Amino acid sequence: MVRRAGFEFNGLSWDYAEWGQGSSVLLCLHGFGRSPEDFVEFTASLPDRYRMVAPSLFFHGASSVGSRLSAEEPLRTAEWEAFLRAFIAHLGVEQVSLLGYSLGGRLAISALQLIPEKIERAWLFAPDGLLANKWYKFLTQSRFGRSVFRWFIRHDAWYFKLLGGARRIGLVSAKLHDFIRGQIATREQQWQIYHTWTFLRLMKLDRPRLRKVLHTHALPIDLYVGRHDRVIKPHFSRRLSALSHQVTAHTLETGHGMLTKDVGETVFKRVEQVVDNRQSD
Numbered sequence: 001m002v003r004r005a006g007f008e009f010n011g012l013s014w015d016y017a018e019w020g021q022g023s024s025v026l027l028c029l030h031g032f033g034r035s036p037e038d039f040v041e042f043t044a045s046l047p048d049r050y051r052m053v054a055p056s057l058f059f060h061g062a063s064s065v066g067s068r069l070s071a072e073e074p075l076r077t078a079e080w081e082a083f084l085r086a087f088i089a090h091l092g093v094e095q096v097s098l099l100g101y102s103l104g105g106r107l108a109i110s111a112l113q114l115i116p117e118k119i120e121r122a123w124l125f126a127p128d129g130l131l132a133n134k135w136y137k138f139l140t141q142s143r144f145g146r147s148v149f150r151w152f153i154r155h156d157a158w159y160f161k162l163l164g165g166a167r168r169i170g171l172v173s174a175k176l177h178d179f180i181r182g183q184i185a186t187r188e189q190q191w192q193i194y195h196t197w198t199f200l201r202l203m204k205l206d207r208p209r210l211r212k213v214l215h216t217h218a219l220p221i222d223l224y225v226g227r228h229d230r231v232i233k234p235h236f237s238r239r240l241s242a243l244s245h246q247v248t249a250h251t252l253e254t255g256h257g258m259l260t261k262d263v264g265e266t267v268f269k270r271v272e273q274v275v276d277n278r279q280s281d
Contacts, residue, residue, distance in 0.1 A: 002040060006062070007055075009086045010079060015062035016055035021048070024120070025088075025096040028054035029104025031128075032196060033183060035061060039099065042264040047271060053091060057104065059196045070199035071146050077202060081114040088118055098122040101259055102232070103196070105129070109240075110203040113210050116217040123267070125224045125258055126232040129205050130239045140201040149198075153190045173230050207243060214244035221247045224267065226254035 003018045017036035028039040036054030043052050056063040097120045100108025105127020139149040152159045184190045225234045241249040
């Protein structure tokens, strides 16, 4: 049964879902425009020792950043670290495992860099931020870029024309075109992506820092990419897998959408096998 709860710390709050009765906590971070419920069936094959905790990310569900403006007051790494430490303490455990998908994968990578001693292991599924995107950087990192971002939202017909033109001349694939259209179809979705992207713009992959973390902590990471993903392309995985032997890259026969029950059964069957092998040693 899925239970709902809330957590508040220093003006930031998470609405989160929780299920399972195990002593090991799996913190599940969803993708943009998605919800904690994405993980209910996906994690059904995990061993009973896990208790799943899945928050709505900021600007999703009932989670909140209070009265602060996303563009002017982005989430700082120090407050993200403090928030995570407080949330883990709130859950009553010393460590958690991480499961991050897409945007949630970006946040999971940031957590690995900041609080490695609080993380037992991680599963990353098509994590955002493996490769710097020039458009994302332009639209979020400068005041001018953010003003352009807002202009496109207020005049979205122009954006859709440009997107359609890019598809027609082959700059954008049909699948990627349809994915982007689906993410920003309504004005509400457009402002949601603006606030989410600008608020989280400081959450980045820091390869030297993560490499150092993985050399000093026993922290297994399983990284999954979709062979047919046009958003997080399969070769992006080398940005992580090249850092350490602790990162194991896997390719699924999927696109960007991969949180299905069948994929969960395939992925998490290995967890039971690892636990059985350890118990028999």
